[in-house]
Amino acid sequence: MEIASDKIAIKVKDQLVQGHEFTIQLQQLFSQPGSDLGPAKDLVAKILGTFNDTISAFDSFEPISSSSLVTAVEGSQNASCDNDVKLEDSGDSRKRLGPVKGKRGCYKRKKRSETWTVESTNLEDAYSWRKYGQKEILNAKFPRSYFRCTHKYTQACKATKQVQKLEFEPRMFSITYIGNHTCNTKEVTPKIKSCIHHDEIIMDSEELKSPRLTTSIKEEEEKNHGSSTESDLQLVWQEMLLFEEEHHHHHHHHEGTYGCVETSASINGLDSTDLWSWQR
DNA sequence: ACCATTTGACCTTC
DNA sequence: GAAGGTCAAATGGT
Numbered sequence: 001m002e003i004a005s006d007k008i009a010i011k012v013k014d015q016l017v018q019g020h021e022f023t024i025q026l027q028q029l030f031s032q033p034g035s036d037l038g039p040a041k042d043l044v045a046k047i048l049g050t051f052n053d054t055i056s057a058f059d060s061f062e063p064i065s066s067s068s069l070v071t072a073v074e075g076s077q078n079a080s081c082d083n084d085v086k087l088e089d090s091g092d093s094r095k096r097l098g099p100v101k102g103k104r105g106c107y108k109r110k111k112r113s114e115t116w117t118v119e120s121t122n123l124e125d126a127y128s129w130r131k132y133g134q135k136e137i138l139n140a141k142f143p144r145s146y147f148r149c150t151h152k153y154t155q156a157c158k159a160t161k162q163v164q165k166l167e168f169e170p171r172m173f174s175i176t177y178i179g180n181h182t183c184n185t186k187e188v189t190p191k192i193k194s195c196i197h198h199d200e201i202i203m204d205s206e207e208l209k210s211p212r213l214t215t216s217i218k219e220e221e222e223k224n225h226g227s228s229t230e231s232d233l234q235l236v237w238q239e240m241l242l243f244e245e246e247h248h249h250h251h252h253h254h255e256g257t258y259g260c261v262e263t264s265a266s267i268n269g270l271d272s273t274d275l276w277s278w279q280r
Numbered sequence: 281a282c283c284a285t286t287t288g289a290c291c292t293t294c
Numbered sequence: 295g296a297a298g299g300t301c302a303a304a305t306g307g308t
Contacts, residue, residue: 130283130284130285131284131285131286132285132299132300132301132302133286133287133299133300133301134285134286134287135297135298135299135300136297136298137297137298138296138297138298144298144299146299146300148300150284160299162299
């Protein structure tokens with residue numbers, strides 16, 4: 001076994017794990033009462049996400065000819081999706097209210113993905129989410145909201161998050177991230193048609209025809225009411241986003257096409273005014 | 281007309 | 295069987 005590369009890999013992973021640990025400690029430090037660094041927390045969340053991603057990448061294809069594998073598979077899924085030959089009418093005693101359009105559900109067994117939780121006053125991170133559910137939770141005053149990545153179907157991105165208001169600190173949310181994004185968030189692409197072979201079924205239907213979105217960020221004049229600290233935070237947050245952008249594709253010119261749109265998502269009927277979604 | 285959210289039903293997990 | 299997570303029809307917004 002020529003383990004040269006294996007050794008390196010192990011070392012790298014150890015370092016990652018350590019960095020992960022440190023970040024968690026930092027996160028816990030933040031959650032001490034008295035500090036209100038929302039944006040920093042979100043940043044921490046993202047860092048953690050990166051670590052999780054990398055670490056689990058290692059875990060997933062672990063060379064390991066040896067032992068100690070963790071029976072990771074659990075692929076069994078008795079999801080009853082397979083044989084469609086099943087009856088689908090008459091005999092079923094189940095109550096089906098609406099028009100039966102086909103089998104609903106057909107869930108697959110979930111692969112445990114990385115999860116991590118942060119607490120923050122603003123619900124935004126750099127990704128765009130779509131709400132798909134809300135549930136009352138036992139012994140909790142506030143319901144839990146469920147979000148998935150906007151690009152779940154166009155790009156098969158598995159990331160989701162759950163948001164719930166903290167009972168004793170209603171301005172704060174507990175945000176649990178599940179899985180990491182695999183979508184290209186900025187992938188609207190210049191669309192060089194010339195090199196596309198012509199039957200792309202891919203169809204990323206988001207052409208954003210709304211002309212008013214293209215007005216760039218001249219909305220500096222914040223709409224929040226006087227609260228200077230709030231706006232400061234907002235600005236810091238924006239800067240962080242831009243910073244990140246630049247680092248993603250090194251000095252990409254023409255980054256200014258982001259528009260900021262207020263969404264009407266509401267948690268518990270009480271919509272949070274600091275809910276923003278960034279779109280291109 | 282399209283797209284996001286709401287909301288109760290449906291499904292899984294414990 | 296209860297609690298939590300997900301689906302999708304209905305609804306609402308632009």
